Amino acid sequence: MTQLRIVHIYPNEMNTYGDCGNLLTLKRRAEWHGLEPVIHYYHAGDVFPKEVDIVLGGGGQDSAQGAIQDDILRIGDTLHKLVDKDVPMLMVCGTYQLFGKRFITNEGQEIKGVGIFDVETLASPKRLVGNIAIETANFGTLYGFENHSGRTILGKGQAIFGTVIRGNGNNGDDKTEGARTHNAIGTYMHGPLLPNNPVLTDSLLQLALNRRGITHKLKVLDDHFAKQAARNAQNRPY
């Protein structure tokens, strides 16, 4: 059976908003598609695994973000190389910010990121919280929930993840949501994102397989609960 190696980075620190749901969804769908998921939890100080098919990261408390900052800079080169090799990644909220160039706190202090996305994030006293929907070029309409105080600004030429249909996205002003570099996606959408948007999940799996040159036809799974949940989400208040 084809193994699918998923690396979940900083699972104990970056896990605030049901982020483990993304991992569970990748794992289960891989199983349902006849693949063998192998999960690797990467903790600060560990050696980053050599064989990687998908990398996942979640959101964290401000205090946790400080705690892992040194470590993520340490593995920055490794992450850059994986991105250049088209490894699919999903970085939600806090890890999205750390994948950017820098984060400026309320006190004006600069926290350096790994710079996979040409974005910078400014702290803001008001949180952007609510149901969000975006339109993406490759994965259709996606539904989720956002809850972040950072305002993220994209550099010139940085590709976006999607365009906001409802909600705030990166900063509440320019209708952009998230960022995409090769197959690495950064986003503020949780909910969690993957169970609610099976098309995106299967695309990540497909991208991972394509990259390794494996022809494995993904099955058509029963996603009527996800569709029903998405229809609901459209009509719930922001």
Place this chain on the structure above:
Amino acid sequence: MRKTVGTLLGKSVAQAVKLRGKSGGQAMPGLVVESILPGYLGVMLKQLPEGVVLITGTNGKTTTTKMVVELLRASGKRVLTNATGSNLTRGIISSVSQQATKTGRLPFDIAVFELDEAYAYQFTRVMRPRFVLGLNASRDQLDRFGEVDTVARLIGDTMLSATERIVTNADDKRLSLIADQAEMPVSYFGVAPQLLKYFPRDDELVAVEGSVPTLQAAEVPLSVELLSFKNAEAVYRVGKKRLATSLQVTGQHNFQNAAGALALVQAILPETDPAQLASHLAEVKPAFGRGQAFTLKNGSMLQLNLVKNPASFRQGLASYAKSNTALMFAINDNIADGRDMSWLWDVDFTSLQGQKMVLTSGSRAADMALRFQYDNVVVQTIEPSLETALHSLSKQPGDKVIFATYTAMLKLHAILGKQAGKTL
């Protein structure tokens, strides 16, 4: 003067709301009095000879407050408290005006209020409490609070406003750290080291396999310790005494809450015999919609259980979800429930694999069903209407359990109250 006017105003607004058959009877009088007569609450509460006690935290506020109130009453105190779940300042103003005499006198010795963790500190600026019980800080309604550290800070600020003593949970690292640094006496309650696994702290809820932070026993002396529990029986150590008691209040989390209640009452009434307290504790019945049992027309039992966040959901499943019961999950996403459904993914439902009857309901019934799909739990029916879902659940053979978010619980409680007419 302000006492009389405010009280009459509160009473007449309450009357008007009641006459017009409107809901909101608990908040409206407080809102009106607060805006017309600011300062009313402070003036009123100053009358109480033994002051004010606050209970706050993420989970267990209502049940613990009920325990503390009943223990104090059993010890002969006249206790003023707020109506169940009406735990914002306005709810307390409503309760005060309704329980005062027409001349604005409060015929009570002491007040024990349950306060929402976000509003508790605001209340302390009206009236400094003598004692504050901080129960726990856990991920809850993060669309409202942002993060768990914020929740802990809010509860901490409230604890630090106590004038005599803080009572808190030694096993909640965030809260015990705050209490430890306070320049004030602290009473800690906790559970025996071997029981820690039944009462996971926030960080353990989401920690991944193989990296679970080691469960450390509390490093502070405990004034009340839960030594063991089995079914409804619990053994506590209060000071140096071992005390066995039996609880009518269901749910294993309530063994821990009861330790908090005992520690608080001990602090308020240090002269009371702990054995007396333990026997009074056995008399306390479940609070509104918190593991409350109903007998249905066909004679079967139905238990209604509030779930608010990963910790309470997990405790509820461990306590009530038996393999032979029909289960209904009623998930709403109104403001009081939390708009974000992400929290459902921080609860492990794999224990329900193979469950015979699982029904989901509420405005987010499909999200709950989706969550079950990924834990390989089979969902029989998705029925967003609570009324219809309750109807089909009632027709199932045997005992039933409902897990409901706040507004779903209120609605189901109202329907059940009409149907069954009798609570156990």
